[in-house]
Amino acid sequence: xxxxxxxxxxxxxxxxxxxxxxxxxxxxxxxxxxxxxxxxxxxxxxxxxxxxxxxxxxxxxxxxxxxxxxxxxxxxxxxxxxxxxxxxxxxxxxxxxxxxxxxxxxxxxxxxxxxxxxxxxxxxxxxxxxxxxxxxxxxxxxxxxxxxxxxxxxxxxxxxxxxxxxxxxxxxxxxxxxxxxxxxxxxxxxxxxxxxxxxxxxxxxxxxxxxxxxxxxxxxxxxxxxxxxxxxxxxxxxxxxxxxxxxxxxxxxxxxxxxxxxxxxxxxxxxxxxxxxxxxxxxxxxxxxxxxxxxxxxxxxxxxxxxxxxxxxxxxxxxxxxxxxxxxxxxxxxxxxxxxxxxxxxxxxxxxxxxxxxxxxxxxxxxxxxxxxxxxxxxxxxxxxxxxxxxxxxxxxxxxxxxxxxxxxxxxxxxxxxxxxxxxxxxxxxxxxxxxxxxxxxxxxxxxxxxxxxxxxxxxxxxxxxxxxxxxxxxxxxxxxxxxxxxxxxxxxxxxxxxxxxxxxxxxxxxxxxxxxxxxxxxxxxxxxxxxxxxxxxxxxxxxxxxxxxxxxxxxxxxxxxxxxxxxxxxxxxxxxxxxxxxxxxxxxxxxxxxxxxxxxxxxxxxxxxxxxxxxxxxxxxxxxxxxxxxxxxxxxxxxxxxxxxxxxxxxxxxxxxxxxxxxxxxxxxxxxxxxxx
Amino acid sequence: xxxxxxxxxxxxxxxxxxxxxxxxxxxxxxxxxxxxxxxxxxxxxxxxxxxxxxxxxxxxxxxxxxxxxxxxxxxxxxxxxxxxxxxxxxxxxxxxxxxxxxxxxxxxxxxxxxxxxxxxxxxxxxxxxxxxxxxxxxxxxxxxxxxxxxxxxxxxxxxxxxxxxxxxxxxxxxxxxxxxxxxxxxxxxxxxxxxxxxxxxxxxxxxxxxxxxxxxxxxxxxxxxxxxxxxxxxxxxxxxxxxxxxxxxxxxxxxxxxxxxxxxxxxxxxxxxxxxxxxxxxxxxxxxxxxxxxxxxxxxxxxxxxxxxxxxxxxxxx
Numbered sequence: 001x002x003x004x005x006x007x008x009x010x011x012x013x014x015x016x017x018x019x020x021x022x023x024x025x026x027x028x029x030x031x032x033x034x035x036x037x038x039x040x041x042x043x044x045x046x047x048x049x050x051x052x053x054x055x056x057x058x059x060x061x062x063x064x065x066x067x068x069x070x071x072x073x074x075x076x077x078x079x080x081x082x083x084x085x086x087x088x089x090x091x092x093x094x095x096x097x098x099x100x101x102x103x104x105x106x107x108x109x110x111x112x113x114x115x116x117x118x119x120x121x122x123x124x125x126x127x128x129x130x131x132x133x134x135x136x137x138x139x140x141x142x143x144x145x146x147x148x149x150x151x152x153x154x155x156x157x158x159x160x161x162x163x164x165x166x167x168x169x170x171x172x173x174x175x176x177x178x179x180x181x182x183x184x185x186x187x188x189x190x191x192x193x194x195x196x197x198x199x200x201x202x203x204x205x206x207x208x209x210x211x212x213x214x215x216x217x218x219x220x221x222x223x224x225x226x227x228x229x230x231x232x233x234x235x236x237x238x239x240x241x242x243x244x245x246x247x248x249x250x251x252x253x254x255x256x257x258x259x260x261x262x263x264x265x266x267x268x269x270x271x272x273x274x275x276x277x278x279x280x281x282x283x284x285x286x287x288x289x290x291x292x293x294x295x296x297x298x299x300x301x302x303x304x305x306x307x308x309x310x311x312x313x314x315x316x317x318x319x320x321x322x323x324x325x326x327x328x329x330x331x332x333x334x335x336x337x338x339x340x341x342x343x344x345x346x347x348x349x350x351x352x353x354x355x356x357x358x359x360x361x362x363x364x365x366x367x368x369x370x371x372x373x374x375x376x377x378x379x380x381x382x383x384x385x386x387x388x389x390x391x392x393x394x395x396x397x398x399x400x401x402x403x404x405x406x407x408x409x410x411x412x413x414x415x416x417x418x419x420x421x422x423x424x425x426x427x428x429x430x431x432x433x434x435x436x437x438x439x440x441x442x443x444x445x446x447x448x449x450x451x452x453x454x455x456x457x458x459x460x461x462x463x464x465x466x467x468x469x470x471x472x473x474x475x476x477x478x479x480x481x482x483x484x485x486x487x488x489x490x491x492x493x494x495x496x497x498x499x500x501x502x503x504x505x506x507x508x509x510x511x512x513x514x515x516x517x518x519x520x521x522x523x524x525x526x527x528x529x530x531x532x533x534x535x536x537x538x539x540x541x542x543x544x545x546x547x548x549x550x551x552x553x554x555x556x557x558x559x560x561x562x563x564x565x566x567x568x569x570x571x572x573x574x575x576x577x578x579x580x581x582x583x584x585x586x587x588x589x590x591x592x593x594x595x596x597x598x599x600x601x602x603x604x605x606x607x608x609x610x611x612x613x614x615x616x617x618x619x620x621x622x623x624x625x626x627x628x629x630x631x632x633x634x635x636x637x638x639x640x641x642x643x644x645x646x647x648x649x650x651x652x653x654x655x656x657x658x659x660x661x662x663x664x665x666x667x668x669x670x671x672x673x674x675x676x677x678x
Numbered sequence: 679x680x681x682x683x684x685x686x687x688x689x690x691x692x693x694x695x696x697x698x699x700x701x702x703x704x705x706x707x708x709x710x711x712x713x714x715x716x717x718x719x720x721x722x723x724x725x726x727x728x729x730x731x732x733x734x735x736x737x738x739x740x741x742x743x744x745x746x747x748x749x750x751x752x753x754x755x756x757x758x759x760x761x762x763x764x765x766x767x768x769x770x771x772x773x774x775x776x777x778x779x780x781x782x783x784x785x786x787x788x789x790x791x792x793x794x795x796x797x798x799x800x801x802x803x804x805x806x807x808x809x810x811x812x813x814x815x816x817x818x819x820x821x822x823x824x825x826x827x828x829x830x831x832x833x834x835x836x837x838x839x840x841x842x843x844x845x846x847x848x849x850x851x852x853x854x855x856x857x858x859x860x861x862x863x864x865x866x867x868x869x870x871x872x873x874x875x876x877x878x879x880x881x882x883x884x885x886x887x888x889x890x891x892x893x894x895x896x897x898x899x900x901x902x903x904x905x906x907x908x909x910x911x912x913x914x915x916x917x918x919x920x921x922x923x924x925x926x927x928x929x930x931x932x933x934x935x936x937x938x939x940x941x942x943x944x945x946x947x948x949x950x951x952x953x954x955x956x957x958x959x960x961x962x963x964x965x966x967x968x969x970x971x972x973x974x975x976x977x978x979x980x981x982x983x984x985x986x987x988x989x990x991x992x993x994x995x996x
Contacts, residue, residue, distance in 0.1 A: 381740045401789040433987045440822035448814040455799030533838040547752030569736035569803045583807025591815035595973045
């Protein structure tokens with residue numbers, strides 16, 4: 001019960017962080033900020049503690065909330081390793097945000113936007129996410145799920161005065177509710193066959209195959225929409241960038257993982273018998289999302305939008321792992337299923353950490369430059385050296401490069417892929433190598449994308465004056481980023497401990513985990529067998545450092561003087577390299593845009609204004625515009641929008657605005673109803 | 679314990695032999711072009727010359743520019759621990775742990791490339807950006823193929839550990855596998871792409887319109903340039919060793935006896951020399967592709983990889 005008490009204390013802190021700022025007078029805004037964020041941090045700490053303890057003690061606890069129960073619906077909570085893992089994930093990011101928030105919100109103090117409202121919704125957002133993870137029955141699950149959607153909607157609308165924000169908010173609200181509806185129906189099927197609203201009776205249900213398929217499809221749609229799988233991702237790159245950065249970090253880092261939690265809980269614990277065809281579907285959609293997510297991201301030059309598209313990519317990678325897990329479990333290799341699931345869970349945590357790091361970094365950049373456009377930045381490594389360092393770690397991690405954390409989870413996913421030939425099924429054998437190829441392509445393109453992000457933002461010469469005058473962020477913000485960067489490194493070089501802890505999740509869900517003797521080596525990950533594969537991240541990390549240091553020391557005495565000469569770069573003898581001659585983000589991605597040109601709808605607008613020919617000095621009058629559009633929005637969503645528009649226009653003929661017409665409507669309706677009744 | 683000692687020796691061999699390999703390729707090319715070749719040891723002299731020179735750094739450069747050469751160097755040196763040069767899979771010893779497997783190999787190469795691309799952008803010149811952008815296009819298309827080739831081999835050998843893969847092919851009976859042919863062809867094409875050779879890039883050109891790798895490192899000088907060139911030579915040797923030891927594993931030592939090690943060493947020298955000749959002839963007989971023809975070349979490699987993996991997985995040969 002102790003763990004539950006810690007969770008309750010955490011939730012209590014979160015509620016306090018939402019409510020207390022209302023009791024602090026407006027002129028003490030610093031106090032209200034500090035109260036909010038310190039309580040939020042305490043809440044995060046409590047969540048991490050309880051989640052972590054649950055994970056290592058492998059305990060499963062249940063709690064019935066009798067005061068909240070209505071007649072036959074009994075609200076109850078549970079805390080098992082899966083919930084514990086996601087509580088940890090929520091908590092870690094919350095702690096980082098608690099350090100980051102106070103100085104980030106400096107700009108908001110004297111603005112028209114209400115901080116108190118933001119605090120209120122942030123606190124409730126945290127509570128609702130934790131409750132989704134803890135819920136043990138349909139009632140509390142759906143209640144907290146909807147609360148999560150609503151509070152996050154209000155947070156997205158923080159800058160409500162901008163038209164773009166309102167548009168994004170509308171799209172988000174619509175899709176969040178559609179997903180809620182799908183999930184409700186999916187659970188409804190389980191409730192129907194399980195004769196009960198709590199998860200235990202759902203587990204006991206035996207579903208006919210058609211209903212099981214329907215429940216799976218609905219759940220996949222619902223959770224996939226909320227987590228941003230292609231083609232249901234369109235809300236994500238709209239809603240995440242318009243929110244304040246710490247909220248984007250919470251949404252992109254944590255909220256979409258809650259949908260992943262829902263998917264895991266639904267499929268691996270509740271629905272009962274899995275079918276391998278589902279695995280193929282999940283794998284297929286996952287790999288499409290991964291590739292399209294990264295390709296769309298490559299074309300963005302708004303930093304936060306780019307990061308949001310990368311969430312689509314990473315969610316794709318997570319679902320690839322889950323799809324593989326379903327495949328293996330159905331085909332009788334539960335141990336490999338556990339491996340794939342561990343890879344997916346590991347990637348969820350990794351993505352939460354590095355995506356929050358990058359979003360918070362984007363917030364720091366915005367705070368000191370007021371720019372989101374990559375093409376206007378440059379040279380920030382000189383102005384903000386520490387932020388630049390932490391951001392670099394985030395970029396390396398998300399690009400899945402060793403020895404950082406993104407690589408570990410991709411490595412595990414690939415290991416799961418390589419065991420697929422064990423499965424004796426031609427469909428599987430045909431699909432899976434293609435999915436593996438797509439995952440490999442995703443990794444390579446992600447590296448290209450983040451080379452672009454980092455190179456254009458932080459390196460080279462500043463492209464605008466405002467960027468040239470940027471200054472380093474506050475110490476707490478740097479600390480928060482440093483904390484997350486440290487997590488990226490630790491998760492990268494000490495993966496064996498984490499894998500051992502995560503292993504309790506498949507143990508509790510599927511009653512099978514990785515072979516215990518493969519978990520004993522703390523230095524090497526050997527998921528299947530040391531002879532099959534091994535990777536020692538710590539040794540790679542130490543090796544790189546040692547060789548760097550040795551080569552530096554060895555080469556030092558060979559040079560004439562230690563100080564190197566600084567000169568201007570080679571300009572072909574024409575003189576005057578300037579900031580406009582550098583490659584921009586658009587230019588950097590141009591070769592890739594040309595290679596995959598059918599993925600986007602690219603619109604190039606060139607205008608060449610005529611100048612008198614006899615002028616010697618031709619002023620630059622030509623303009624160039626490039627619009628790269630998401631094809632999915634263009635070909636799926638816009639037609640839907642037009643149809644809806646047309647239907648609503650038709651409906652509008654009914655609305656004449658004349659009171660007599662409306663009276664006639666009511667009269668005829670009444671008549672009709674009377675006819676029916678009589 | 680001995681096997682780890684052998685790994686260190688192999689890494690040293692990589693360090694020492696790689697400039698010789700570069701010199702050998704240069705000699706062959708000169709002979710083919712009817713020129714008088716420089717000494718085969720010229721590559722060593724170049725490196726020493728570069729290590730002794732003073733370093734000149736552009737003004738805009740940050741610490742990334744100065745850190746990258748060391749990082750790239752350490753990445754390839756680390757890889758030379760993983761790649762089996764003269765000894766593979768000593769099965770008698772108890773569980774042998776490799777530092778990393780083929781996926782780690784691809785990942786580490788990507789890490790080095792990531793930083794090289796960053797340092798190209800770091801100096802804020804057009805050439806740097808141009809090189810970085812092109813390199814990223816080529817590598818993001820080549821890297822998936824590399825992984826797929828290794829996946830094919832890993833599935834056949836049911837291990838991703840390079841030493842085990844090589845050991846598996848060396849000790850098991852020779853079976854003709856169609857997937858092998860595809861994989862070999864693909865790996866050769868990838869080697870050309872990843873090491874910046876004609877037809878995708880030209881290590882000897884400094885023409886604005888055609889540079890890729892050279893454009894990125896245009897501003898490097900002194901010991902930084904020396905480290906980068908040495909790393910490029912080691913990288914080329916790593917690819918050659920992979921090709922020759924995986925596809926032609928004959929004679930590689932699988933135990934620690936002195937005579938088998940000596941034979942294995944002699945054979946790998948011969949194999950590398952043949953690889954060098956093949957590369958020189960290829961480079962001599964083809965022209966550099968236009969940049970936007972490169973994707974066609976790379977997608978051919980990709981298709982070959984897919985064929986390799988399918989012909990193994992679906993036909994189930996071997």
